[in-house]
Amino acid sequence: MQFRDAGLLPAGDSGNTFFQTWQEEAGEPSRQITMRNVIGVIPGTNPAFSKQSIVVGAHYDHLGFGWPDVRGENKGKLHPGADDNSSGVAVLIELAKALGPALKPERAIVFAAFTAEEAGKRGSAHYIAVKKKYPADKCVAMVNLDTVGRLYGKKLLILGGSSAPEWEHIFRGAGYLTGVDVDMVSEELDSSDQRSFTAKGIPAVQIFSGPNADYHRPSDTADKIDSDGLVKVATVAREVVEYLSSRSEPLTRRGPADDKQMSSRSERNVSLGTVPDFSYSGKGVRLSGVVSGSPAEAAGLREGDIITKMNSTAITTLRDLSEILKSLNPGSRVVIIFLRGGREMNTETKLIPK
Incomplete structure (x- = not known):
């Protein structure tokens, strides 16, 4: 397993598993489906930050052969999901490999591969609801890697920056240190798993390389991924995560997002x-x-x-x-x-x- 090989400790349902497992009703006719997040951790070293965490996330699910969100003419066709979101998982794993063996963070860094983002952000919502060792009220920040595979010289976009006033300064600094051109997107978008965190008042952002015409289509294939761009994404994410893991103060919470509109839309x-x-x-x-x-x-x-x-x-x-x-x-x-x-x-x- 990639998380174990990276030197992470298991942070699933028990002390010896990386899996966070539960059952949900889904499908027509309705049936019980086993759901799994994959969770690993680099423990924090500062007792003053006990139970505090930084979550680095990406979703590993996609649409498969056509469920739930595909164009009618593409049902039954394989959707590889190379950009959305194999690219995010690839960066998540590489960050774990880079940080796991050597970093001794003051706060715990939780690496989370979420399931069912495409089916209503169910994996991240479950993590928020049940995590006990690193509870939501002690989560300092969340950095979500979703659709990061097609940078190709464009600005790296940061969604959700309004969830804490410090985000703009943090990413401006990371961009300066890495030489990557970073742009904060001011508009609030119900875009990905970070919304499960902001709904609970946790500062959270999505790192995003931008939209493209292959979104949720069979044409989202690996040959279109910008490998050099992935290195840039990983470099920025590493700077941000390392900074957050040792920052003396938590980020400013702005209160829970209005999730009523999200759930009723x-x-x-x-x-x-x-x-x-x-x-x-x-x-x-x-x-x-x-x-x-x-x-x-x-x-x-x-x-x-x-x-x-x-x-x-x-x-x-x-x-x-x-x-x-x-x-x-x-x-x-x-x-x-x-x-x-x-x-x-x-x-x-x-x-x-x-």
């Missing part, structure tokens, strides 16, 4: 085919590209366009666009107002099933 069942530019901080949603064969491509949208309105609803953030799409059905026709080169334009297209 409907799932989107339509596809527009836009690839957002997460580094954009202005009003509207700027595109970094569109998916081939998508309604967005048919409408003539392209990289650099900024969507400002859909039908009669103004779009100021990516969340606005997501919420509108959740209210629509396959076959719905939408009028899109967008800016191109500062000029307002409009187009129309028909949404397809997700």
Whole structure:
């Protein structure tokens, strides 16, 4: 096992296992499914920080042959998930190998490979609910590695930085020390396992190399991974984790996130085919590209366009666009107002099933 070979100690359900195991109802017809997180730890050395932890996480699940979140035409096809999220697990393992043999952190560093992120962040939610040796109220921070495999010279994006005011300074320092260009994304996004932590008031971020048109598609393959970029991601993550493990004070907690909206939100069942530019901080949603064969491509949208309105609803953030799409059905026709080169334009297209 990779965690054992890296020198981590077991931190699962008992003192001699890396597995955190439980049962959940799932599927149609409903049946009991065994779920497993894989948890290892570098114990802390400072008695004053007893039970305190830094969690470094990545999810190892993906969509397999088509469950639960795939486009209709791709059901039954293998989804390799090389970027989402084999890339994150690869960096998690390499960090464990780099830090496990030598580092003597003041706080414990917990390495967590979560299951069922794609099915509602169930693995990370279970970890938060049951972990006793390193409880949630003693968790100083969480760093989530999800979809980090396609940096290719772009800025490394940090999602969830508003969960603690210190994050911006921490990542600015890590970027300076490593020479990696880092950009904090201000918008709150229900993006990955860090949300299980922020929902409990724990400062948590996702390290992210950016969106691409292969997301949740069979075309998310290993040949498209930027190996040099993975080294940069790992270098930044190592700087951050080592700093947090010995920082004299915990990060500032801003209170639990509003999880009511997260739990009640409907799932989107339509596809527009836009690839957002997460580094954009202005009003509207700027595109970094569109998916081939998508309604967005048919409408003539392209990289650099900024969507400002859909039908009669103004779009100021990516969340606005997501919420509108959740209210629509396959076959719905939408009028899109967008800016191109500062000029307002409009187009129309028909949404397809997700």
